[in-house]
Amino acid sequence: MARMKVNRRGVTTVPVRLGVRSYPVEIGKGILSKFGKRLSELQLTSIGMKVAVVTNPLLLKLYGKNLIHSLRAEGFTVTVIVVPAGESSKDLVWVGRIIDKLVAGKFERRSALIALGGGVIGDLAGFVASAYLRGIPYIHVPTTVIAQVDSSVGGKTAVNHAKGKNLIGAFYQPKLVFADVEVLNSLDLRELIGGLAEVIKYGVIADARLFRFLEANMERILGRDPDAWLHLVSRACAIKAAVVSADEREGGRRRILNYGHTLGHAIETATSYRCYTHGEAVAMGMVFAAQLSVEEGLCGVTTAKRQYDLIVKAGLPTVMPDLSSAAVMHAMDRDKKVVAEQVNFVLVDRIGRVRIETVERQRIRSALKSFRQNIRSRFGRDNRRFEAHHGGMGRTFVH
Numbered sequence: 001m002a003r004m005k006v007n008r009r010g011v012t013t014v015p016v017r018l019g020v021r022s023y024p025v026e027i028g029k030g031i032l033s034k035f036g037k038r039l040s041e042l043q044l045t046s047i048g049m050k051v052a053v054v055t056n057p058l059l060l061k062l063y064g065k066n067l068i069h070s071l072r073a074e075g076f077t078v079t080v081i082v083v084p085a086g087e088s089s090k091d092l093v094w095v096g097r098i099i100d101k102l103v104a105g106k107f108e109r110r111s112a113l114i115a116l117g118g119g120v121i122g123d124l125a126g127f128v129a130s131a132y133l134r135g136i137p138y139i140h141v142p143t144t145v146i147a148q149v150d151s152s153v154g155g156k157t158a159v160n161h162a163k164g165k166n167l168i169g170a171f172y173q174p175k176l177v178f179a180d181v182e183v184l185n186s187l188d189l190r191e192l193i194g195g196l197a198e199v200i201k202y203g204v205i206a207d208a209r210l211f212r213f214l215e216a217n218m219e220r221i222l223g224r225d226p227d228a229w230l231h232l233v234s235r236a237c238a239i240k241a242a243v244v245s246a247d248e249r250e251g252g253r254r255r256i257l258n259y260g261h262t263l264g265h266a267i268e269t270a271t272s273y274r275c276y277t278h279g280e281a282v283a284m285g286m287v288f289a290a291q292l293s294v295e296e297g298l299c300g301v302t303t304a305k306r307q308y309d310l311i312v313k314a315g316l317p318t319v320m321p322d323l324s325s326a327a328v329m330h331a332m333d334r335d336k337k338v339v340a341e342q343v344n345f346v347l348v349d350r351i352g353r354v355r356i357e358t359v360e361r362q363r364i365r366s367a368l369k370s371f372r373q374n375i376r377s378r379f380g381r382d383n384r385r386f387e388a389h390h391g392g393m394g395r396t397f398v399h
């Protein structure tokens with residue numbers, strides 16, 4: 001795990017070590033108003049200190065003013081670029097519109113682009129920063145759990161194409177990631193819990209202590225205790241930073257981050273992204289991956305049960321209520337992870353350690369068929385807690 005440091009003001013710094021492309025991820029409570037000063041210290045921008053803040057209307061209202069004020073107080077000239085909230089803004093049309101604003105504002109190589117938002121704003125602004133003038137400094141101020149623990153670290157940027165998600169993109173590392181966990185207070189509970197699925201994932205793939213912390217502190221976490229979140233975001237970033245430093249472009253080790261995602265992506269595709277958040281789909285994917293690990297003889301039922309219990313405790317779904325295994329298998333087949341009759345699967349050895357295995361397609365198909373039944377009979381519970389939160393949505397599938 002990347003080593004983290006905590007300074008006098010309680011800000012945790014996680015270094016992402018990538019040679020000349022290295023950068024810090026800084027995580028703190030109520031630090032948004034210090035952003036201008038921090039950026040100024042980095043001396044990324046040239047005389048005139050031109051920066052553009054890319055955000056959406058809600059975030060501009062909630063946090064933009066504070067952030068922009070802190071930038072102006074340090075002498076930056078700030079251009080604000082507002083894009084509509086939601087995944088549909090992550091496309092080439094908005095890339096073009098943002099670039100138009102940068103050209104009109106005479107942005108140069110040493111002007112910086114700041115993304116204030118979740119994964120959508122981060123992926124979009126990061127991609128623009130990678131392309132404009134062949135690359136200008138980029139900083140992400142992540143505002144969702146997904147962005148704070150996942151998308152802001154690692155340098156993957158992308159926009160969607162009509163034919164597929166994230167089809168157009170680049171590896172482009174930011175100069176700084178500046179995460180204030182207090183902004184998570186305004187996040188929709190379902191978004192918060194969805195992001196928590198990725199944190200659980202980090203515990204399972206690399207950090208048994210983080211997993212125990214999640215088991216012992218779920219009430220505080222769901223109650224948005226800032227100290228609990230400071231801990232979660234810091235540990236998650238440290239794990240992602242270590243994995244990314246070892247494998248920047250997803251050749252080998254980085255693939256362990258896909259734990260729960262093979263089935264998760266298939267569920268999202270099979271339901272046309274309409275029923276579950278990404279994290280919810282990943283939660284079900286993790287339950288399935290652990291069951292497959294038991295069936296393949298890699299881990300014991302106790303390990304799978306511990307993960308299952310934590311997922312239930314978090315209020316995440318565990319099984320696919322009305323989704324046929326055939327529909328999911330079909331979606332998985334279309335996914336790039338399928339090589340001939342084998343599928344690359346991240347499987348669990350024990351909490352804190354996973355491995356990548358190729359599994360026969362046929363084995364997955366039969367495991368999927370018995371998935372629901374097995375989980376219910378083994379662990380005796382189902383999606384009740386999740387459905388109590390979300391009114392049983394997820395029952396109205398489009399196959």
Ligand SMILES: NC(=O)c1ccc[n+]([C@@H]2O[C@H](COP(=O)([O-])OP(=O)(O)OC[C@H]3O[C@@H](n4cnc5c(N)ncnc54)[C@H](O)[C@@H]3O)[C@@H](O)[C@H]2O)c1
Nearest residue numbers: 085118119120121143144146147150151156183184186187
């Ligand atoms: N680059 C990567 O490595 C990577 C990794 C994971 C996901 N992603 C991408 O990230 C995107 C999903 O990101 P996301 O889950 O952050 O969604 P998002 O960026 O769409 O944000 C979700 C919603 O929450 C709102 N919101 C954001 N911050 C808020 C706050 N603090 N308070 C209140 N509301 C807030 C947003 O306005 C939006 O409506 C997808 O496009 C996905 O492809 C990228």
Ligand SMILES: [Zn+2]
Nearest residue numbers: 198261278282
């Ligand atoms: Zn994910």
